[in-house]
Amino acid sequence: MALRKRPRDTPGMTGEKAGLPPEVVDHYTRADERSRLTVAAGLVERARTGEMMCRHLPPPPARVLDVGGGAGVHALPLAKAGYEVHLLDAVARHVEQASQASAGQPAHPLASVRLGDARSLPEADAGFDAVLLLGPLYHLTAADDRRAALREAARVLKPGGVLFAAAISRFASMLDGLYRGRLGDPAFAAIVEGDLRDGVHQNPDGRLEWFTTAYFHRPEELRAEVAGAGFDLLALVGLEGPLWTLSDIGEQWADAAARDRYLGFVRTVESEPSLLGMSAHLLAVGRKGPEEAAVP
Secondary structure, three states, X not given: OOOOOXXXXXXXXXXXXXXXXXXXXHHHXXXXXXXXXXXXXXXXXXXXXXXXXXXXOOOOOOEEEEEOOOOOOOHHHHHHOOOEEEEEEOOHHHHHHHHHHHHOOOOOOOOEEEEOEOOEOOOOOOOEEEEEEOOHHHHOOOHHHHHHHHHHHHHHEEEEEEEEEEEEEOOHHHHHHHHHOOOOOHHHHHHHHHHHHHOEEOOOOOOHHHOOOEEEEOHHHHHHHHHHOOEEEEEEEEOOHHXXXXXXXXXXXXXXXXXXXXXXXXXXXXXXXXXXHHOOEEEEEEEEOOHHHOOO
16 A cells, blocks of 8 residues: 655744644753763764664665754764755754754755654655654654654655664663662652653653653563564664763763773673663664555
């Protein structure tokens, strides 16, 4: 069965109109997503995401759709490497930042930057070699919405195209609270209890360092959701492993020998089932099967 096409343009769409709760839009309006992956544990997440893309992306000039691409942290290096990269995000600030950053590398700009909703992509069927969902699944707390985003990714991928779907671990806040000494704060402890109970992360006080409304996956949930959307799973890894919990990770990362040693251990255990939940972020890589096997 052929998958339906979405309209190519969604003019005037804001994050809230795209379905993001207002507190999520507010969080990303106040937080600097451009710098998140340049400090502390974000350095590990960025490096490991890049490694996984190097392993599984088709060679340039393949067409890549970066859905929820933020300020272009992953999209811009791919464009510089020769890929044709199209970026969508539901937050207007991110779209503006990505547009500015793209203009800053005129020899290798992004092919397009616009507002969009992961559950209703403004793209035709089977037009991309790879789709990045490196953020949207975080903020879709309803399973039906996550399924919709994954089905849309499958729809716009060519047969044999590759999906990269990131999720936050169910245990991330608990581990963060443990290593930062936050579990003694009743407000933070209540957030962690909610995370562990049903995976829905809520931050009623709006404290920037406590993130915002999100869904935290168990590894087996992410595996099932990706497979349920019709993808053949190529990999399910913990991006940072336990490495992100080091209090001095920024200093350790600056030492090339220490960085290489730590990354070697993380790679060794990246798919170890008993350790997947220790990682702050999970990454599933899936391949779309033949067109007739696609989910309608």
